[in-house]
Amino acid sequence: QQPVQSPQAVILREGEDAVINCSSSKALYSVHWYRQKHGEAPVFLMILLKGGEQKGHEKISASFNEKKQQSSLYLTASQLSYSGTYFCGTETSYQKVTFGIGTKLQVIP
Amino acid sequence: NAGVTQTPKFQVLKTGQSMTLQCAQDMNHEYMSWYRQDPGMGLRLIHYSVGAGITDQGEVPNGYNVSRSTTEDFPLRLLSAAPSQTSVYFCASSYSSRIYGYTFGSGTRLTVV
Numbered sequence: 001q002q003p004v005q006s007p008q009a010v011i012l013r014e015g016e017d018a019v020i021n022c023s024s025s026k027a028l029y030s031v032h033w034y035r036q037k038h039g040e041a042p043v044f045l046m047i048l049l050k051g052g053e054q055k056g057h058e059k060i061s062a063s064f065n066e067k068k069q070q071s072s073l074y075l076t077a078s079q080l081s082y083s084g085t086y087f088c089g090t091e092t093s094y095q096k097v098t099f100g101i102g103t104k105l106q107v108i109p
Numbered sequence: 110n111a112g113v114t115q116t117p118k119f120q121v122l123k124t125g126q127s128m129t130l131q132c133a134q135d136m137n138h139e140y141m142s143w144y145r146q147d148p149g150m151g152l153r154l155i156h157y158s159v160g161a162g163i164t165d166q167g168e169v170p171n172g173y174n175v176s177r178s179t180t181e182d183f184p185l186r187l188l189s190a191a192p193s194q195t196s197v198y199f200c201a202s203s204y205s206s207r208i209y210g211y212t213f214g215s216g217t218r219l220t221v222v
């Protein structure tokens with residue numbers, strides 16, 4: 001069963017922040033986050049494991065609440081290069097990763 | 110190091126034809142998966158493998174077969190193509206998905222007429 005992502009689309013001006021949410025009805029081993037540019041393959045951003053940790057690099061970070069089976073991706077001080085579709089992938093059994101329908105993010109000048 | 114290689118990049122099939130989408134990786138990755146991507150549907154898992162000789166079904170396995178005879182290759186077979194199988198197909202692999210995530214191939218765009 002696919003995880004549920006929200007919002008489905010968001011438009012930001014450069015420098016603004018955004019949060020993308022991902023939730024699952026099943027217990028999770030891990031949560032992945034990927035970004036896909038138009039016409040390209042998805043690219044891995046980060047993974048969060050059970051334990052409620054928060055990870056990140058530069059201005060993109062994420063958290064995982066394993067009790068609620070929810071994860072959030074935080075993009076701060078957005079740049080034009082952040083535009084794309086963001087997918088969360090949830091691991092519900094060993095190495096079985098299913099993805100949401102994606103969140104389309106557009107950053108405008 | 111070529112990464113994850115998918116062939117062909119584009120394919121047009123007639124309804125009822127069969128074909129094999131190829132996926133090969135040269136990174137000694139144990140874990141490999143096939144996804145299809147359709148507008149508004151996100152990425153849907155077709156089949157996945159945790160090692161040579163081991164495969165399992167994903168969310169949308171009907172109409173597709175897989176086998177994993179070697180670590181490097183994970184072909185996806187369409188038994189009798191249907192227009193509903195028109196999609197972009199991605200193969201992905203990982204050495205350890207809980208550390209490195211998945212590396213995706215560039216995709217195969219399949220049209221069934």
